[in-house]
Amino acid sequence: MLLIFPPVAKACEPPGGLPILGAVLKAHNVDYKIVDMNYEGQEFLLDIYFKDNPKKRHNRDLITTSKGYKNFDTYIKVIAELTRGLNNTLDNKSTITMANFLSSDYDSLKSLDLLKAAKNYKDNPFYEYYKNRLPKLLDNSNIKNIGISLQYLNQAVCTFSLIGYLKDNYPHIKIIIGGGLITSWVKSPYWDDPFNSVVDEIFIGPGEVQLLEYLNIEPNREKLISLKPDYDFTDFYKYYSPGRIIPISGSLGCSWKKCTFCPEKAEDNPFIAKKTAKVIEEMAYLAKRYKPTLFHFLDNEINPSVLKAITESNNSIPWYGFTKFYSNLKDLDFCKKLKTKGCFMLKLGLESGDQKVLDSMNKGIELQDVVIILKNLKEAGIKTFIYILFGTPAEDYKSAIKTMDFLIKFHSYITYLNMAIFNLPINSEISRQQDTYNFSDADLTLYSGFNHPKGWNRKNIRDFLKKELKQKEKIKAILNRTPPIFNANHAYFFNDLK
Ligand code: SF4
Incomplete structure (x- = not known):
């Protein structure tokens, strides 16, 4: 095959x-x-x-x-x-x-x-x-x-x-x-x-x-449980990176699956997690066999038990991936341990700097905790890649200003930034509460257009990003150091920013 x-x-x-x-x-x-x-x-x-x-x-x-x-x-x-x-x-x-x-x-x-x-x-x-x-x-x-x-x-x-x-x-x-x-x-x-x-x-x-x-x-269940990804074919390739990156995965789907804007919820994808011990075993195996420069966790959210297990492991290979603002990150010692076990950077979906917007989208995070976590990660020497989403149904211009103010106030804790305009997942619970229309005549589109309930439409958001938010020096500085095209995938290789 x-x-x-x-x-x-x-x-x-x-x-x-x-x-x-x-x-x-x-x-x-x-x-x-x-x-x-x-x-x-x-x-x-x-x-x-x-x-x-x-x-x-x-x-x-x-x-x-x-x-x-x-x-x-x-x-x-x-x-x-x-x-x-x-x-x-x-x-x-x-x-x-x-x-x-x-x-x-x-x-x-x-x-x-x-x-x-x-x-x-x-x-x-x-x-x-x-x-x-x-x-x-x-x-x-x-x-x-x-x-x-x-x-x-x-x-x-x-x-x-x-x-x-x-x-x-x-x-x-x-x-x-x-x-x-x-x-x-x-x-x-x-x-x-x-x-x-x-x-x-x-x-x-x-x-x-x-x-x-x-x-x-006939699937051999025992073999399926114990197998490890086979990256032997990569010996023939010299990928566009100055070191060998090996993708790794601890889970598929999301254990939270409540954020109203997220396709994971809209598609109702099941959460399938490997046993924590298996993830650690896989890291050790891949480290020994392929001698990577960097592990890239592909999980939607690296779950807290995996984070904890990594702090107790012998891993010495740098790694990064998406996680949530989990409460164990409020513990500075825990963040420091993560750093000693290779955690180079965490990607975190903050989405908004307005608590009301976060609550309305069921994000499950408190801004006061976010600040503690970002501060801890900075002190521990772990870089942060923060994801922001403008234009969700509960947001308006005032909320967007709150997000901008949050980014400016806590700019020193944010290494990299990704900003996107919200797309409404087709057939999602949230889409049924909106005044929707067909985005295009494309039959494979995964998103609907919608008339924003507060008039905070894509054009307004684009203007706001261009004329206000991206003009702020502190935000500009973050955006200017965020690698283009390869984004997070190449962040590790910029020594001056490590
Ligand atoms: S946004 Fe992240 S935490 Fe929220 S449901 Fe989607 S994957 Fe899970």
Whole structure:
């Protein structure tokens, strides 16, 4: 079986899901190969560019060594140069950044466009790469199934172009797709199975048992419980980072699942957590086998028992990930212990600096606790990546000002900042209380438009962000040091900010 991670996503680390499926197959004696076509495809395009522009090749070296991260301006220039390289052979209908793919011909949220991308696969910028690589993998092989991991919207068009190529050239091979994005699509009330002409099977949620059932293999529960992700394939890749990042996961879903704005709640995704001891064991195993520079926790929220277990572990590998403002972080000694056990940075969803807004969205956090936690993390030497959401139904201009004031007042505790405008999850509880309208005629959209009950619409918010919030020196300073494109994924490598 061939497992593929398609373009385009950030190629700074390997994908986190396929190594688990690979380990499942290995444990059940099924031959498999994982190919990261996202990384390989970007390398293919860059190689063409470097052949014509050999003097630009050093940018490829800079992004993979610490030299590229010594100076923030150099880093930004390197990203810009590599982006130019990726787009060098493209017509003006497609754009590739190091984290995204955009096409004016194919809308990723329209199933008809994705089917069209499958039909017109020769139009895709990765076609030459597919044509070069896939015959080497498939000709004279006995591969009967290809599993494609579709996690992000930016992979959608290239995924369907890949499927089109495979259907045309290898019609006997079955195509299975799974991953976060396809799971969200299938859970949408408007899902109408539009891809059944090109896809043989769709997996929703975790694929381990589904894959074995699909292959008619009786799952060995003992083996499933004890298996570890198989990252052996990454030996062939030199990802766009100056150190080896290994993704790790302690849970799927969210144990809280109450925030009214969150797709986890809207989709009612189950919370599936590994035993705490298993997470620690996995960290030790991955540290020994792959000698990572950094662990990237993929969890929506690293839960408090895992945080506690890490403080009691022997882990010495730096790590970061999302967590919630949990009460154990109110203990300064606990934060200090986390730091000694590798915690480099925590990503935290604050969303708003107005308690009323937080309460209305069931965020389950108190601003007075947030301040204590941020202060503790700063004192312990743990960086913070803070996520803010403007435009939720309970927010208005006055609340947004409160958020801005909060950020200014506590700016010294905030290392990095991400600000987004709220999207209303389709078919969510909160959407039923709003005056909604169709965002677009796209059948795969996961969001509804809504008339904000307080008139605090997207245009007002954009104006506020541009003309007020982003003009504040203290906020500007945080935004200016937040790495573009790769964001949190590269934050660790900026020594001057450590
Ligand atoms: S926002 Fe975070 S804490 Fe809230 S439900 Fe979603 S994943 Fe859970």
